[in-house]
Amino acid sequence: xxxxxHDDHRTTVTIAPPAAATSYEVRVRPGLLDQAGRxxxxxxxxxxxxxxxxxxxxxxxxERVLEALAGADxxxxxxxxxxxxxxxxxxxxxxxxxxxxxxxxxxxxxxxALGGGxxxxxxxxxxxxxxxxxxxxxxxxxxxxxxxxxxxxxxGVDTPAGKNRVGAVHQPSLVLTDPTVLGTLPAPQFAAGLxxxxxxxxxxxxxxxxxLAGELDEVFARRPEVLTRLISRSVEIxxxxxxxDARENGYSAVLDFGHSVxxxxxxxxxxxxxxxxxxxxxxxxxxxxxxxxxxTRAGVSRRVxxxxxxxxxxxxxxxxxxxxxxxxxxxxGGKQEAGGIRCTLLDDIGRLAGSAEKGWSQVVPVDxxxxxxxx
Ligand SMILES: NC(=O)c1ccc[n+]([C@@H]2O[C@H](COP(=O)([O-])OP(=O)(O)OC[C@H]3O[C@@H](n4cnc5c(N)ncnc54)[C@H](O)[C@@H]3O)[C@@H](O)[C@H]2O)c1
Numbered sequence: 119x120x121x122x123x124h125d126d127h128r129t130t131v132t133i134a135p136p137a138a139a140t141s142y143e144v145r146v147r148p149g150l151l152d153q154a155g156r157x158x159x160x161x162x163x164x165x166x167x168x169x170x171x172x173x174x175x176x177x178x179x180x181e182r183v184l185e186a187l188a189g190a191d192x193x194x195x196x197x198x199x200x201x202x203x204x205x206x207x208x209x210x211x212x213x214x215x216x217x218x219x220x221x222x223x224x225x226x227x228x229x230x231a232l233g234g235g236x237x238x239x240x241x242x243x244x245x246x247x248x249x250x251x252x253x254x255x256x257x258x259x260x261x262x263x264x265x266x267x268x269x270x271x272x273x274g275v276d277t278p279a280g281k282n283r284v285g286a287v288h289q290p291s292l293v294l295t296d297p298t299v300l301g302t303l304p305a306p307q308f309a310a311g312l313x314x315x316x317x318x319x320x321x322x323x324x325x326x327x328x329x330l331a332g333e334l335d336e337v338f339a340r341r342p343e344v345l346t347r348l349i350s351r352s353v354e355i356x357x358x359x360x361x362x363d364a365r366e367n368g369y370s371a372v373l374d375f376g377h378s379v380x381x382x383x384x385x386x387x388x389x390x391x392x393x394x395x396x397x398x399x400x401x402x403x404x405x406x407x408x409x410x411x412x413x414t415r416a417g418v419s420r421r422v423x424x425x426x427x428x429x430x431x432x433x434x435x436x437x438x439x440x441x442x443x444x445x446x447x448x449x450x451g452g453k454q455e456a457g458g459i460r461c462t463l464l465d466d467i468g469r470l471a472g473s474a475e476k477g478w479s480q481v482v483p484v485d486x487x488x489x490x491x492x493x
Contacts, residue, residue, distance in 0.1 A: 144269060144293040144353050148342040151296040154183055154257060155190030162253050162291040164228035167194040168218050170241035172201035175233040175259050178302055183232055183257065195221060199240065203389050206236045206276050208284065214244050228253040234260035235267040239285070242273030246288030254290045259299045261311025262394055265352035268293045270360045280450070281384070297345035309430045310394025312337065315348055316425060317401060318355040321375050324468025326351050331425045371478040372470055374462040376400035382447035386439055398431035403491060408463035408471065410490050411482050415466045441492045445484070458483045
């Protein structure tokens with residue numbers, strides 16, 4: 119009520135929850151790329167499809183996907199953007215959206231995100247926002263995108279204030295994963311993707327972690343049947359986490375193991391470190407932090423580092439990262455709190471230290487982190 123005694127006119131707007139839970143299939147099989155048309159036609163029909171890919175992936179696989187869609191009588195157009203994390207930007211998003219609108223794509227369109235995590239997040243954000251949202255099909259082509267980004271529906275772009283600061287949750291209608299396309303992926307990108315698989319094992323599945331550790335040679339030989347098994351198990355783990363998070367808000371913090379330290383390293387290094395490389399160093403160091411805090415079983419950090427190193431991944435921060443820069447970057451990433459640093463810690467390999475009651479992350483004293491990381 120205001121000073122003149124007028125009350126507000128109030129209307130309560132109630133939006134009913136969706137009639138059914140959202141669900142979608144993630145299909146993994148060598149050879150799926152060439153069957154994309156038939157599979158998309160069966161589960162995500164649209165008047166017209168915009169296949170969005172970075173230039174590198176468009177050159178390698180764009181025509182094949184267009185042919186597969188044409189083979190199922192689907193009308194499609196390929197839209198390219200320049201490759202690189204720095205192009206996961208609002209500028210790329212507006213340019214792609216404008217090109218789609220100019221080409222006459224409307225509410226009956228669908229977007230096919232073809233590529234790595236950058237194409238997935240960027241094209242996904244275009245799909246989430248164009249005409250208020252159109253269906254999205256993901257065809258991931260990096261290991262990271264296959265086993266991590268394609269599940270969970272996160273889309274978005276980077277901003278000067280940090281990575282992924284603007285975005286939307288927009289679940290795909292279908293994810294088609296063909297492990298044979300990994301044959302052309304550069305080695306550092308392949309290893310960086312493997313870091314995410316190792317994380318999945320470390321947080322929730324010790325047997326998966328040890329299997330991965332034991333068959334690194336076959337994984338690096340990129341044998342399609344080995345990759346199919348690996349990607350499928352990681353997708354199952356991520357899907358379980360995402361589904362449980364929808365019931366138990368906050369559970370997805372289990373995926374943050376390694377991310378507090380990794381986020382600081384990434385913020386300092388800019389684009390010089392791949393996300394998976396920073397994640398690897400973050401996991402090795404957070405395992406050591408967990409041990410020093412008496413939370414993680416002694417010996418775990420040695421095993422974690424051993425396997426990451428065998429996979430050709432870093433287990434320490436960059437030489438030029440000192441304590442001052444590190445803690446500054448950590449604060450910028452929102453992980454530093456009064457009294458310490460928020461981390462998701464392991465209890466043992468395959469088991470997290472948190473719980474639904476106590477939360478899945480905990481605050482570790484700054485001095486302890488400083489001692490472990492900077493001696
Ligand atoms: N949405 C999510 O849940 C989620 C989760 C984790 C990471 N991400 C995001 O993923 C992004 C990183 O993804 P990325 O590592 O896949 O990077 P990326 O998409 O930039 O791909 C890496 C490079 O590999 C090239 N490439 C892709 N597939 C190829 C292939 N089959 N053969 C040859 N070259 C190929 C690309 O052109 C690019 O140059 C980050 O922006 C990160 O924020 C999103």
